[in-house]
Amino acid sequence: MELLSEISKQLEFGNDEKVHELTKDAIASNIDPKIILNDGLISGMNVIGEQFRKHEIFLPDVLMAAKAMYVGMELLKPLFIKDKIPSLGKIVIGTVKGDLHDLGKNLVGIMLKGAGFEVIDLGKDVPPEKFVETAKDERADLIGMSALLTTTLPVMQEVINLLKQNNLAGEIKTIIGGAPVSKEYAEKIGADAFAFDASNSVLVAKELIGII
Amino acid sequence: MNKRVPININDIIPSSKDVLHHQGIPEDSVVPDHIISLFEDAVKVFEEKAKPVAIIKKVTANEFNDIFEGEGKNEDQTPLENIYSHSDDLALFALTVGSEIVDIINDLFNKKDFARGAMLDSVASMAADKAVEVLEAYLYNNLSEKNLTKNGSIVLGYSPGYCGWDLSGQKKLFQRLNPAEIGITLNDSYLMSPLKSVSGVLVHGDKEIHVFESSFTFCSYCKNQTCHNRIKKILNSG
Numbered sequence: 001m002e003l004l005s006e007i008s009k010q011l012e013f014g015n016d017e018k019v020h021e022l023t024k025d026a027i028a029s030n031i032d033p034k035i036i037l038n039d040g041l042i043s044g045m046n047v048i049g050e051q052f053r054k055h056e057i058f059l060p061d062v063l064m065a066a067k068a069m070y071v072g073m074e075l076l077k078p079l080f081i082k083d084k085i086p087s088l089g090k091i092v093i094g095t096v097k098g099d100l101h102d103l104g105k106n107l108v109g110i111m112l113k114g115a116g117f118e119v120i121d122l123g124k125d126v127p128p129e130k131f132v133e134t135a136k137d138e139r140a141d142l143i144g145m146s147a148l149l150t151t152t153l154p155v156m157q158e159v160i161n162l163l164k165q166n167n168l169a170g171e172i173k174t175i176i177g178g179a180p181v182s183k184e185y186a187e188k189i190g191a192d193a194f195a196f197d198a199s200n201s202v203l204v205a206k207e208l209i210g211i212i
Numbered sequence: 213m214n215k216r217v218p219i220n221i222n223d224i225i226p227s228s229k230d231v232l233h234h235q236g237i238p239e240d241s242v243v244p245d246h247i248i249s250l251f252e253d254a255v256k257v258f259e260e261k262a263k264p265v266a267i268i269k270k271v272t273a274n275e276f277n278d279i280f281e282g283e284g285k286n287e288d289q290t291p292l293e294n295i296y297s298h299s300d301d302l303a304l305f306a307l308t309v310g311s312e313i314v315d316i317i318n319d320l321f322n323k324k325d326f327a328r329g330a331m332l333d334s335v336a337s338m339a340a341d342k343a344v345e346v347l348e349a350y351l352y353n354n355l356s357e358k359n360l361t362k363n364g365s366i367v368l369g370y371s372p373g374y375c376g377w378d379l380s381g382q383k384k385l386f387q388r389l390n391p392a393e394i395g396i397t398l399n400d401s402y403l404m405s406p407l408k409s410v411s412g413v414l415v416h417g418d419k420e421i422h423v424f425e426s427s428f429t430f431c432s433y434c435k436n437q438t439c440h441n442r443i444k445k446i447l448n449s450g
Contacts, residue, residue: 014327058237060247063326070324072318100403103333108325125401149373150434151287185433197236 003029004040007072012051014064016071023072033079034086037116041072045114052199059107061201066110073113088120089209090177091137093144094122096155101148104178107198108144115202128158135163135172140207140210144201147178156181157189172206175201214339214393219307219359223346225255226338234334254331258309261316262336264343265394266307268351268414276413279384280377287376291424293415300365301416303351306391307343308409309336331339338409344369344410351414366419366449368442371412372402375439376430381402385411417444 003026010018019041026036042149047067051057075087093109095102102124109119120132120138135143144164156176163169173192176185187192193208195201208212228251232243271279276296280286296302313336320329348367355361372381389411391397396409404411415422423443445449 001313017332055238058241058243058247059235059333060327061244061248063330066326098373098401098403100407103330103337106321106326107330125399125403129278150375150430150436151378153430153433161416180434182433182435188433 001031001035001039003031004036004043006039007036008047010046011041011065011068011072012047014061014068016064019068020071023075027075027079028145033076037073037085039075041069041076042114042116049111049115049199049202053203059198061106063110066114069114080118082141085118086116088116088211089205090118090120090138090143091142091144091205092120092122092131092138092140093132093146094126095124095146095148096152096154097125097127098155098161099147099149100124101178102146103128104148104198105146108146108195108201111198111202112205115206117202117205128155128162131159132162132166132168132172136166136168140172141171142175142205144175144177144195144205146176147181150180153161153185154182156191160190175204175208177198177201214267214268214269216392216394217266217268217347217350219266219343219346221259221262221264224264224309224339225259226335226342231331231334234338236333238283238439246425247362248373250327250331251335254259254328254335257316257332258313258335258339261310261312262339263310264307264339265310266305266343266347267302267389267391267394268300268305268347269380269389270303271388271413273297273299273302275388277386279304280381280413282372282378282381282384285380286379287378287430289428290376291428292370292375294411294424295370295417298414298421299415299417300362301351301355301360303414303416304385304389304412305344305347305369305414306386306389306392306394306396306404306409307340307347308396308404308406308410309340309343311395311406314407331399331444340408340410344412348414353417355416361416363417365417365421366422366446367414367416368422368446369410369412369414371410373438376428380413385413419449 177195373379
């Protein structure tokens with residue numbers, strides 16, 4: 001459908017005003033909101049994600065596209081049952097206790113939402129118990145943890161230990177990331193995955209819930 | 213006695229190269245005009261709204277030893293204990309670029325203007341790091357005026373939260389330095405507010421004391437390259 005392709009294309013350009021206008025047109029044309037979401041907005045974000053992975057575009061381009069995505073999603077939201085956008089899966093994210101650096105975590109949240117995940121952002125300085133309780137209560141599929149300070153890395157281990165103590169390991173999978181975090185560290189503490197950047201977190205999250 | 217150190221905003225504006233690198237843009241890339249504009253706009257906002265300020269306080273190695281031990285949560289072995297024990301001079305420091313910049317960044321993210329928010333965040337973070345370099349130069353010059361420097365000596369800053377110095381070290385550091393004087397406070401998790409603030413210790417001594425091998429337990433899983441870059445800079449400084 002031409003209108004949906006145009007939404008996707010304008011989203012790739014990061015033109016949020018045009019995406020707003022076209023999404024309104026699509027709604028007025030009685031196109032199923034789920035189709036507008038999947039074939040217009042998410043389709044555009046998937047192209048952006050791919051271009052970013054191939055280093056054809058840069059982070060600011062992704063973030064401009066994400067803004068356009070949010071603008072479109074806000075228009076669609078009331079059209080879904082209980083204002084709930086259909087999602088690929090639910091992920092609880094946060095910067096671990098003892099750390100206030102949240103730029104990376106915010107970017108991960110933006111990218112995951114853009115890819116169609118439901119994201120519960122606990123913010124920064126999040127205690128291990130809060131990660132586990134929220135993931136349990138919200139029946140989340142994944143927990144994503146971020147850290148910048150090297151001395152706060154052990155908090156990630158505490159979250160994984162808590163999941164094990166609550167018999168939730170495996171059921172709720174864990175992704176870790178942040179400047180000092182490595183794949184080796186993820187393996188050492190028993191995290192299910194390591195994401196090296198925000199874009200990679202989408203791929204990793206999809207892999208963990210079995211979409212790809 | 214605490215000493216307020218003036219920080220000229222022009223001395224801490226980061227280069228486009230550093231900020232774009234912070235944004236993950238490779239050095240040899242052809243950067244599109246719209247991204248350059250985002251950077252220039254962020255710098256403009258930073259120049260208008262940032263209020264950089266710092267305080268420092270000289271301490272003895274014995275005094276710093278107690279501060280460094282903090283709440284007893286440091287790694288068993290850390291590079292800093294070997295560094296400060298061989299230092300000539302030590303000074304605690306805290307600096308901030310102000311709370312207004314942090315509010316603007318949060319506001320941009322709340323308005324879903326992620327690209328502007330992230331660019332301003334990068335500019336502010338890099339500026340705070342550059343402010344530490346300004347303090348390093350300030351202390352060096354101060355010591356030099358009193359003929360307390362020697363050939364080959366340098367000043368480098370170290371902060372809790374990195375290389376085995378546990379973040380809880382901030383507690384005693386704050387008790388001793390009182391950065392509340394310049395508007396920086398500490399929460400129960402030992403984290404600073406405003407967000408774009410840095411604290412730590414400035415260490416003056418022979419440049420060789422700052423060089424260490426990445427053979428500490430925590431180095432095996434840490435992929436942060438900051439220490440390597442600093443050491444490389446020292447070794448290349450002649």
